[in-house]
Amino acid sequence: MADKTNLARQFIKAIPHAKELGMILEEIGDGTAVISMPYDAKLIGDPQSGVIAGGAVSALMDTCCGAAVMCHPDAPGGTATIDLRIDYMRVATPGQTITTRATCHHITRSVAFVRAVAMDEDTDRPVATASGAFTVEAGF
Amino acid sequence: MSRSRPEPIQVVKQRRDAALNALVDSIPYIRFLDVTFDRRGDELTAQLNFADKHIGNPLLPAIHGGVTAAFLEITAVVSLNWAHLWERIESGALDPEEMAKGNLPRQPKTIDFTVDYLRSGLPRDAYARATISRAGRRYASVHVEAWQDHKSKLFAQGSGHFLMPQAADKPS
Numbered sequence: 001m002a003d004k005t006n007l008a009r010q011f012i013k014a015i016p017h018a019k020e021l022g023m024i025l026e027e028i029g030d031g032t033a034v035i036s037m038p039y040d041a042k043l044i045g046d047p048q049s050g051v052i053a054g055g056a057v058s059a060l061m062d063t064c065c066g067a068a069v070m071c072h073p074d075a076p077g078g079t080a081t082i083d084l085r086i087d088y089m090r091v092a093t094p095g096q097t098i099t100t101r102a103t104c105h106h107i108t109r110s111v112a113f114v115r116a117v118a119m120d121e122d123t124d125r126p127v128a129t130a131s132g133a134f135t136v137e138a139g140f
Numbered sequence: 141m142s143r144s145r146p147e148p149i150q151v152v153k154q155r156r157d158a159a160l161n162a163l164v165d166s167i168p169y170i171r172f173l174d175v176t177f178d179r180r181g182d183e184l185t186a187q188l189n190f191a192d193k194h195i196g197n198p199l200l201p202a203i204h205g206g207v208t209a210a211f212l213e214i215t216a217v218v219s220l221n222w223a224h225l226w227e228r229i230e231s232g233a234l235d236p237e238e239m240a241k242g243n244l245p246r247q248p249k250t251i252d253f254t255v256d257y258l259r260s261g262l263p264r265d266a267y268a269r270a271t272i273s274r275a276g277r278r279y280a281s282v283h284v285e286a287w288q289d290h291k292s293k294l295f296a297q298g299s300g301h302f303l304m305p306q307a308a309d310k311p312s
Contacts, residue, residue, distance in 0.1 A: 017204035018196075042168050059210055081255075087251070088249070
């Protein structure tokens with residue numbers, strides 16, 4: 001598992017867009033990944049309130065779900081998103097880091113099913129949830 | 141009965157382009173992703189101007205799924221907002237100069253958004269258009285299609301629900 005965890009860490013570091021958004025891999029292993037994204041003015045979607053764009057939260061969710069698939073014990077290699085649905089429950093508080101936890105709750109030879117939740121510093125009230133299906137690839 | 145003379149083309153184009161630019165330029169994330177909009181009358185086509193920072197899989201390389209999702213969502217929100225404000229822009233109730241100063245009406249809020257990834261996004265520009273399936277007073281449903289080389293071969297499509305700004309929503 002340690003090799004795979006390392007591999008996943010390396011892989012996320014190698015994703016230009018994840019780096020661009022300042023994503024940090026906090027935890028990974030056994031089909032679960034936690035990734036955080038610090039607040040940044042360039043990610044603002046609503047200039048009047050300073051709230052982060054939904055699209056930036058989508059990018060964070062997508063990356064985190066992909067990482068959860070790759071670190072699942074039954075996943076042989078890489079993955080790509082088939083579909084991803086995101087429910088936006090509330091706006092993230094401006095200035096706060098957004099943290100996403102994704103779980104790959106079921107995997108077959110072809111498809112991985114993932115759920116994720118995004119939170120800001122108020123961890124009792126999720127900002128968004130996601131559910132998606134991902135491909136299961138033989139290699140990277 | 142005489143009809144009033146139509147406005148000169150420059151006046152019409154200037155008003156519409158200024159209003160659209162004010163809406164788009166006000167959003168930092170749209171600038172960050174480098175999404176621009178082409179306008180033909182009221183029809184908008186969004187363009188994702190490719191940059192290396194959009195890459196998600198450096199081995200292929202392919203556009204990050206999150207960039208694709210964000211591009212579709214931006215297209216949906218801006219197109220919906222544009223359609224929602226169109227009458228007020230045309231009537232002069234909304235002044236593009238005031239809009240450019242940041243006096244903008246509230247945007248629709250995304251309730252949920254679903255993306256279908258049909259093909260991997262190639263490292264080049266992408267285009268998207270939104271169709272507003274229903275624009276209600278409180279809720280709207282929007283469908284978005286995105287392509288790269290061939291309009292008939294979509295690389296992604298999305299659909300989402302949006303909460304429309306209410307008259308009582310004052311700009312903060």
